Amino acid sequence: MDLLKKVKDAGIIGAGGAGFPTHVKLNTKVKYFIVNALECEPLLQSDKYLMRNHSDEIVGATEIIGKSLGAEKIVIGLKNVYYNEIDALTNSIKKLNSSVELFLNRSFYPAGDEQILVYEVTGKTIAPGAIPSTVGAVVSNVGTVFNVFEALKDEPVTYKYVTVVGEVASPAIVKVPIGTKVTECIEKCGGATLGDYVVIMGGPMMGKKISKEEAENTVITKTNGGIIVIPKDHYVAARERLTIEEMVHRAKAACEQCRYCTELCPRYQIGHPLHPHKIMRTMALGRNDEEVLKEAIMCCQCGVCEMYACPNGLSPRRINGYVKAQFGAKGIKWKNKTDVFTGDPQREFRKVPTGMLITRLGMNKYKGQPYKENEELVPAQVSVPLKQGIGAPSTAVVKVGDVVKKGQMIGAIDEGKMGTNVHASIDGTVVEVNENVVIKAI
Numbered sequence: 001m002d003l004l005k006k007v008k009d010a011g012i013i014g015a016g017g018a019g020f021p022t023h024v025k026l027n028t029k030v031k032y033f034i035v036n037a038l039e040c041e042p043l044l045q046s047d048k049y050l051m052r053n054h055s056d057e058i059v060g061a062t063e064i065i066g067k068s069l070g071a072e073k074i075v076i077g078l079k080n081v082y083y084n085e086i087d088a089l090t091n092s093i094k095k096l097n098s099s100v101e102l103f104l105n106r107s108f109y110p111a112g113d114e115q116i117l118v119y120e121v122t123g124k125t126i127a128p129g130a131i132p133s134t135v136g137a138v139v140s141n142v143g144t145v146f147n148v149f150e151a152l153k154d155e156p157v158t159y160k161y162v163t164v165v166g167e168v169a170s171p172a173i174v175k176v177p178i179g180t181k182v183t184e185c186i187e188k189c190g191g192a193t194l195g196d197y198v199v200i201m202g203g204p205m206m207g208k209k210i211s212k213e214e215a216e217n218t219v220i221t222k223t224n225g226g227i228i229v230i231p232k233d234h235y236v237a238a239r240e241r242l243t244i245e246e247m248v249h250r251a252k253a254a255c256e257q258c259r260y261c262t263e264l265c266p267r268y269q270i271g272h273p274l275h276p277h278k279i280m281r282t283m284a285l286g287r288n289d290e291e292v293l294k295e296a297i298m299c300c301q302c303g304v305c306e307m308y309a310c311p312n313g314l315s316p317r318r319i320n321g322y323v324k325a326q327f328g329a330k331g332i333k334w335k336n337k338t339d340v341f342t343g344d345p346q347r348e349f350r351k352v353p354t355g356m357l358i359t360r361l362g363m364n365k366y367k368g369q370p371y372k373e374n375e376e377l378v379p380a381q382v383s384v385p386l387k388q389g390i391g392a393p394s395t396a397v398v399k400v401g402d403v404v405k406k407g408q409m410i411g412a413i414d415e416g417k418m419g420t421n422v423h424a425s426i427d428g429t430v431v432e433v434n435e436n437v438v439i440k441a442i
């Protein structure tokens with residue numbers, strides 16, 4: 001069995017992050033294979049659903065991938081409060097007589113950040129800008145691992161389990177074909193309970209916030225796992241609407257250089273030379289100190305500084321994002337001056353508890369919301385993007401009028417290019433081909 005070929009053919013990309021092609025990531029040999037099942041963004045439930053309902057498949061595929069990587073240690077990382085999921089995986093490990101181990105972590109944010117998870121499991125800091133294999137590790141999201149199990153049966157990626165919560169009549173985890181409109185997912189859950197709203201695509205900390213109108217034209221891709229509907233004037237949505245000028249102005253007036261943003265920054269805590277309080281000071285004073293500002297390139301945009309640490313409601317994350325984009329436009333990258341990175345000895349006491357974070361976000365109302373499972377959406381039409389995740393778009397291999405079957409390839413990635421193959425997510429007729437392939441159900 002050629003695992004990498006099956007993974008590539010099935011169009012698998014990272015299910016929980018930026019969408020890096022999995023066949024490229026798995027084409028290496030490492031000491032550790034780590035499955036990221038932390039699902040650390042508040043309110044999301046899809047990964048836990050997978051672990052409860054598909055534990056045999058996850059343990060089985062984890063072992064196969066780990067062995068193909070030559071890993072000596074194969075672990076599934078999850079939180080120690082995921083009691084049902086721990087039981088399900090433990091039973092599967094016993095049943096399959098598997099060498100997979102569970103790595104149980106505290107419930108803090110961002111426990112599922114790849115760099116943080118690798119630090120927890122291996123005790124090693126990945127240098128800023130580097131990837132886990134530089135310290136002998138490969139990390140895959142649990143949803144990606146489930147997709148590998150499907151690929152071993154020659155089933156390509158055609159659907160996602162999406163958590164739909166917040167201001168909807170009937171929250172649920174819904175099985176959704178790729179290319180389905182976000183608004184259809186909301187309708188499937190009884191519709192929004194508000195006239196106007198904002199949709200968070202993903203989790204409240206790092207998910208993109210889009211308007212009701214934008215949601216009409218947004219579709220589920222291979223990397224979407226969550227839809228959270230919140231009021232338009234919710235704190236989390238309002239923060240996102242501040243302009244860079246407003247943020248700098250507020251920093252000038254209110255940044256007291258308390259350093260909380262730095263001390264609670266997860267990347268600073270593992271030894272990266274990232275000091276958001278210095279960047280804030282430099283921006284507020286209007287100084288062009290490139291040495292300080294360049295640190296923003298290391299920011300992963302986790303949002304701890306902005307939504308949790310800062311006592312004055314300032315936005316280091318947004319300012320870092322702005323500064324990072326300016327350097328990106330000039331082609332300037334971060335260069336490490338050392339290969340020694342020492343974690344903060346106070347780190348254990350400075351982790352952000354998930355429950356406290358939800359309170360700070362003003363989302364207690366949605367915590368513990370009852371939700372339905374085993375819901376499935378059957379759309380009349382899908383619009384499947386030819387570009388999914390990092391890399392080049394695939395090239396359409398179908399034309400208007402073609403009749404396609406679910407799982408049939410509709411976009412192929414050119415040989416030698418980084419990207420992913422794309423497949424029809426429903427049976428139907430191709431009615432449009434542009435950046436997306438639009439398929440109308442038969």
Ligand code: SF4
Pocket residue numbers: 261264265266267268274276298299300301302303304305306316317320
């Ligand atoms: S968003 Fe803030 S807390 Fe997160 S990595 Fe960037 S500077 Fe650190």
Ligand code: SF4
Pocket residue numbers: 254255256257258259260261262276277280309310311312313314315316
């Ligand atoms: S936490 Fe807020 S007030 Fe304190 S240094 Fe950072 S930006 Fe300034």
